[in-house]
Amino acid sequence: MMRNISECFRHVREQVAMLLALIADTVRYLGLCLRPSPALAAENLFLRKQLALYQERQVQPRQATNAIRLAMVWLARFFDWRSALSIVTPETFTRWHRQGFRWFWRCKSKPGRPALPMDLRALIRRMALENPTWGQERIANELLLKLGLKVSPRTVRKYMPDHCVKGPSRHGQSQRWSTFIRNHAKGIVACDFCVAVTATFRLLYVFVVIEHESRRLLHANVTAHPTASWTIQQLREAIPVDHQYRILIHDRDTIFSKAVDQSVSHMGLHVIKTPVRTPVANSICERILGTLRRECLDFVIPLNEKHLYGILKEWAAYYNQGRPHMSLGPGIPKPIRTLPVPQQAHRHWMPSGQSVVSRPILGGLHHDYRLEQKVA
Numbered sequence: 001m002m003r004n005i006s007e008c009f010r011h012v013r014e015q016v017a018m019l020l021a022l023i024a025d026t027v028r029y030l031g032l033c034l035r036p037s038p039a040l041a042a043e044n045l046f047l048r049k050q051l052a053l054y055q056e057r058q059v060q061p062r063q064a065t066n067a068i069r070l071a072m073v074w075l076a077r078f079f080d081w082r083s084a085l086s087i088v089t090p091e092t093f094t095r096w097h098r099q100g101f102r103w104f105w106r107c108k109s110k111p112g113r114p115a116l117p118m119d120l121r122a123l124i125r126r127m128a129l130e131n132p133t134w135g136q137e138r139i140a141n142e143l144l145l146k147l148g149l150k151v152s153p154r155t156v157r158k159y160m161p162d163h164c165v166k167g168p169s170r171h172g173q174s175q176r177w178s179t180f181i182r183n184h185a186k187g188i189v190a191c192d193f194c195v196a197v198t199a200t201f202r203l204l205y206v207f208v209v210i211e212h213e214s215r216r217l218l219h220a221n222v223t224a225h226p227t228a229s230w231t232i233q234q235l236r237e238a239i240p241v242d243h244q245y246r247i248l249i250h251d252r253d254t255i256f257s258k259a260v261d262q263s264v265s266h267m268g269l270h271v272i273k274t275p276v277r278t279p280v281a282n283s284i285c286e287r288i289l290g291t292l293r294r295e296c297l298d299f300v301i302p303l304n305e306k307h308l309y310g311i312l313k314e315w316a317a318y319y320n321q322g323r324p325h326m327s328l329g330p331g332i333p334k335p336i337r338t339l340p341v342p343q344q345a346h347r348h349w350m351p352s353g354q355s356v357v358s359r360p361i362l363g364g365l366h367h368d369y370r371l372e373q374k375v376a
Contacts, residue, residue, distance in 0.1 A: 014066075021067035064088070069096045113155075116348050120149065121159045123356060128164040130358070130367050133295055136160065141324030145332060146369050147356060150347035181212070187246035188212040189239065189269075190285035193226065193253065194292065196308055199301050204308055207231065209238040210288050211245075215325050216333040217288065220316045222309045226255055232263045239267060247272055249282050291319075299365050311362065318361045322368040 064072075064087070073096055085093055115121075127139050134142075136153040139160070143149040157165055181188070191209045198204060205226045209219040219238030223230055239245065248269045250256050261271045274281035296315045302308035324330045350356075355374050358367040 018065070018067040018070075021065070022070060025067075025071045070100060073097050073100050116151070116155065116159065117350070119350055120151070120348055124151075124156055124159045125161060127367070127369070128160045130364070132164065133299075133366075136165070137326060138324065141326065141330040142369055145324050145330060145335075146322075147371055148351065184247060185212040187244065188249060189218065189245050189247070190249040190282055191235070191238075192251060192282060192285040192289060193255065194289045196222075196297050196302060198305075198308070199303050202304075204302070204305055206289075206292070206308075206312065207234050208285065208288060208292070209235065210285055212284055214333045215284070215288075215327060217316050217319050220312050222305055222312060224305055228255060228257045228259050231255055231260055235260075235264060235267070239269070243268070245269055249274065249285070251279070251282060252276060288319075295366065296362065300362065314362060318366065318368065322361070323366075 072093070076093075076097075082090060116124075124139060124143075127142065128134065131138075136157040140151055140153040140156045143151050143156075189209060189211055191207065194206050194208075196204045196206055202224070205223055207219075207221050207223070207226070208217060210217055219234060221234055221237075235248075246269065248264050249272050251274045256273075264271050279286045292312075292315070296311065300311055302311060320332075320334045321336045322332065324332060351371060353374055354371045356369055357372050358369050360367055
């Protein structure tokens, strides 16, 4: 540690000494420019006569410093230096010239992509710290869809704090879509249950209904005693009378009795039950339940049924109107306003006259970022 500090200090000291020497040579050159030409010619001849005496005695000159090399290379531009060079060979002096150009372009050229603006880097760190469950893809989608800033996820990862960078997801393997789901996603809705535990260790059941094509959460409710009649009522509230859906997918839970399926058929929907122990067949609904647990239920402890319903209602509104979805390209199921178009020419620049504002969701567990006009 001390050795690195001493080497760094020595390097800085050498750079400062070279800079001072170059400044002194520049001042001397400007002073000589004010003198008449005959006086400079006489002084030049006078100095060459003295230098000839050292050359006759074959006195070895001291090694030239970087400041002397730069000064000689710069002065050589104004006259024919070949007849005046005496301390080194012309090949050595030409090598100094090449090294000077190499050093100049090395300082001027910055390899790699240019760094993001300071305000955008600060915003990425802020979003990563305020939302501990978000990864690089999620932050990149938030910037693209809501703020119009096109930043790649790898660039976002570069500027995220180290403790916020996540590794590969371990929430199961990727799921393949069947041909049936791809061809009929526009007319498919799915439903399912999940459980939540209150602060008094009471078990509550959460029921969700989701639309396949838009990934929009149609309905969500909570109950402590799920029954077939309660489930039928939830489906009636979720699916409007003038719907265009054709298929309802659910698993083989006993709560989905024949009465439930008959009521769904009367609503104009064809019921498809998933195979036994095959949650991948209802992957979209299973995915939203996993998202609900990872982004909401794993971080809050509901006190009772009413409290859990309020939490679920706030999260469902954010899920539909503010949360980016990778499966949509990325996109938002039901954005509340027109999203800004990314500026391709300057994709990392903040829009002029606008500032980024954030709205906390679930007490700050998530944040919704938007652009607003700056107050004059």
